[in-house]
Amino acid sequence: xxxxxxxxxxxxxxxxxxxxxxxxxxxxxxxxxxxxxxxxxxxxxxxxxxxxxxxxxxxxxxxxxxxxxxxxxxxxxxxxxxxxxxxxxxxxxxxxxxxxxxxxxxxxxxxxxxxxxxxxxxxxxxxxxxxxxxxxxxxxxxxxxxxxxxxxxxxxxxxxxxxxxxxxxxxxxxxxxxxxxxxxxxxxxxxxxxxxxxxxxxxxxxxxxxxxx
Amino acid sequence: xxxxxxxxxxxxxxxxxxxxxxxxxxxxxxxxxxxxxxxxxxxxxxxxxxxxxxxxxxxxxxxxxxxxxxxxxxxxxxxxxxxxxxxxxxxxxxxxxxxxxxxxxxxxxxxxxxxxxxxxxxxxxxxxxxxxxxxxxxxxxxxxxxxxxxxxxxxxxxxxxxxxxxxxxxxxxxxxxxxxxxxxxxxxxxxxxxxxxxxxxxxxxxxxxxxxxxxxxxxxxxxxxxxxxxxxxxxxxxxxxxxxxxxxxxxxxxxxxxxxxxxxxxxxxxxxxxxxxxxxxxxxxxxxxxxxxxxxxxxxxxxxxxxxxxxxxxxxxxxxxxxxxxxxxxxxxxxxxxxxxxxxxxxxxxxxxxxxxxxxxxxxxxxxxxxxxxxxxxxxxxxxxxx
Numbered sequence: 001x002x003x004x005x006x007x008x009x010x011x012x013x014x015x016x017x018x019x020x021x022x023x024x025x026x027x028x029x030x031x032x033x034x035x036x037x038x039x040x041x042x043x044x045x046x047x048x049x050x051x052x053x054x055x056x057x058x059x060x061x062x063x064x065x066x067x068x069x070x071x072x073x074x075x076x077x078x079x080x081x082x083x084x085x086x087x088x089x090x091x092x093x094x095x096x097x098x099x100x101x102x103x104x105x106x107x108x109x110x111x112x113x114x115x116x117x118x119x120x121x122x123x124x125x126x127x128x129x130x131x132x133x134x135x136x137x138x139x140x141x142x143x144x145x146x147x148x149x150x151x152x153x154x155x156x157x158x159x160x161x162x163x164x165x166x167x168x169x170x171x172x173x174x175x176x177x178x179x180x181x182x183x184x185x186x187x188x189x190x191x192x193x194x195x196x197x198x199x200x201x202x203x204x205x206x207x208x209x210x211x212x213x
Numbered sequence: 214x215x216x217x218x219x220x221x222x223x224x225x226x227x228x229x230x231x232x233x234x235x236x237x238x239x240x241x242x243x244x245x246x247x248x249x250x251x252x253x254x255x256x257x258x259x260x261x262x263x264x265x266x267x268x269x270x271x272x273x274x275x276x277x278x279x280x281x282x283x284x285x286x287x288x289x290x291x292x293x294x295x296x297x298x299x300x301x302x303x304x305x306x307x308x309x310x311x312x313x314x315x316x317x318x319x320x321x322x323x324x325x326x327x328x329x330x331x332x333x334x335x336x337x338x339x340x341x342x343x344x345x346x347x348x349x350x351x352x353x354x355x356x357x358x359x360x361x362x363x364x365x366x367x368x369x370x371x372x373x374x375x376x377x378x379x380x381x382x383x384x385x386x387x388x389x390x391x392x393x394x395x396x397x398x399x400x401x402x403x404x405x406x407x408x409x410x411x412x413x414x415x416x417x418x419x420x421x422x423x424x425x426x427x428x429x430x431x432x433x434x435x436x437x438x439x440x441x442x443x444x445x446x447x448x449x450x451x452x453x454x455x456x457x458x459x460x461x462x463x464x465x466x467x468x469x470x471x472x473x474x475x476x477x478x479x480x481x482x483x484x485x486x487x488x489x490x491x492x493x494x495x496x497x498x499x500x501x502x503x504x505x506x507x508x509x510x511x512x513x514x515x516x517x518x519x520x521x522x523x524x525x526x527x528x529x530x531x532x533x534x535x536x537x538x539x540x541x542x543x544x545x546x547x548x549x550x551x552x553x554x555x556x557x558x559x560x561x562x563x564x565x566x567x568x569x570x571x572x573x574x575x576x577x578x579x580x581x582x583x584x585x586x587x588x589x590x591x592x593x594x595x596x597x598x599x600x
Contacts, residue, residue: 009427015434061481089486109464112433138493
């Protein structure tokens with residue numbers, strides 16, 4: 001996979017590049033600020049972008065804004081945003097770009113779990129949605145109406161969906177059968193008023209329903 | 214206790230008050246009204262003598278004398294104010310009209326009220342006390358009684374004189390330097406202090422974010438990569454995993470610490486997002502309903518955020534609540550933030566420094582804090598910040 005990395009800390013940028021190369025990806029460009037990221041994507045047409053939220057020149061949320069902008073131009077471009085904070089408005093904004101397929105929002109801490117991190121990037125590149133477990137945990141802690149209707153087990157399943165897990169992987173995690181997982185998911189969709197017609201993206205929509213609050 | 218004005222001195226115990234210089238200073242302050250009295254007399258005299266030549270000249274001479282007196286009266290008032298109010302009146306430009314107004318008031322009315330006040334309060338008891346001498350025909354018993362009464366009335370006179378002089382001084386001060394002009398200086402310096410503090414927090418956050426946090430992420434990544442190459446189950450792999458876990462733990466702790474120092478979300482996304490963020494981390498479920506248009510001035514946002522995060526921390530620690538709610542609205546140009554819970558109540562601003570700290574912080578932006586927390590609950594905290 002051809003990847004562009006945007007991260008202003010040189011040490012981390014080099015480390016990320018090395019890590020991705022090691023897992024067989026090609027880092028076509030690694031840049032240190034948001035305008036350079038937009039330029040690099042225009043020039044190299046990568047399949048995926050990994051970007052930090054906070055970047056020069058303003059050291060605010062330039063990286064995230066650049067990512068949303070890139071997704072608006074090309075909804076096919078997979079974007080994985082790395083953040084130092086768990087911030088659901090960032091995550092919601094990102095997920096809403098291009099319908100939420102092919103985006104990910106992870107805490108920077110997750111880079112350390114190298115295998116899972118690279119897996120997450122692969123899921124995002126494959127059109128999946130990845131939301132940091134910490135964000136999901138925060139959302140679950142706040143009881144809002146759609147959420148109170150879910151059983152604890154269903155909340156747990158929704159959390160795992162938000163992480164971009166497949167039914168098989170959720171079944172393994174919870175020590176239940178895949179059929180049971182499918183049943184929980186069907187219940188969640190019903191309770192969140194997601195009609196079966198929207199099937200393809202219903203998993204994303206379910207997560208979005210939460211993030212929008 | 215330090216008394217800075219005659220009115221403050223009145224609140225002391227009677228004996229220290231009567232022994233102090235304040236009654237004397239009050240009397241001196243009132244007696245000093247003789248000077249504007251003389252000035253008024255001179256103005257009238259000037260007008261009268263002018264009228265002898267021609268009526269027009271009388272008016273002109275009178276007005277000139279009045280104008281001159283007005284010019285001199287304000288500095289004179291400022292000077293004698295020191296007798297009843299030791300805090301210097303700050304020099305304030307654009308006070309001409311106020312000074313002129315005070316001068317006219319002093320020349321026309323105040324001087325004789327002051328002198329009559331002084332004469333009656335001191336004269337009355339003195340006449341009583343001296344009545345055996347002044348009225349020889351009085352029965353001795355009546356004479357002694359009135360002397361005693363006169364002497365007893367003297368301390369009362371001290372109070373009356375000090376009170377009148379103090380009130381008179383407060384009025385002069387209010388006219389010469391309206392309360393706002395003095396307090397703004399204090400408020401401004403407090404605001405500067407808070408601003409400096411806020412900037413320092415940002416700098417610390419930035420340093421931690423760009424330094425320690427990035428390095429820890431790199432370290433954690435290196436340890437993760439190193440773990441890949443080691444044979445599963447080996448001692449080295451176990452140690453690396455241990456170190457990796459420690460690094461992750463340190464990262465999580467550092468992240469919490471940084472958030473406590475300064476909220477980047479607040480800076481980037483404003484109050485509503487930042488309140489969502491802090492409520493999302495509360496162990497007690499908190500409903501958030503903050504509906505404010507766009508971005509508010511930074512000091513308002515920072516203060517409101519501070520109030521909410523402190524209140525939610527208290528809620529989690531002390532309230533025993535099962536549920537909380539935060540609302541934020543703009544009502545008539547004022548940001549009103551309320552934090553409620555269904556806990557046990559009994560929050561007391563007198564105990565601990567949390568609530569007092571909140572009130573202090575609000576005072577800097579001229580905000581107000583009100584609290585209702587009866588024993589048994591519920592607790593409701595309301596902050597109002599003009600914006």
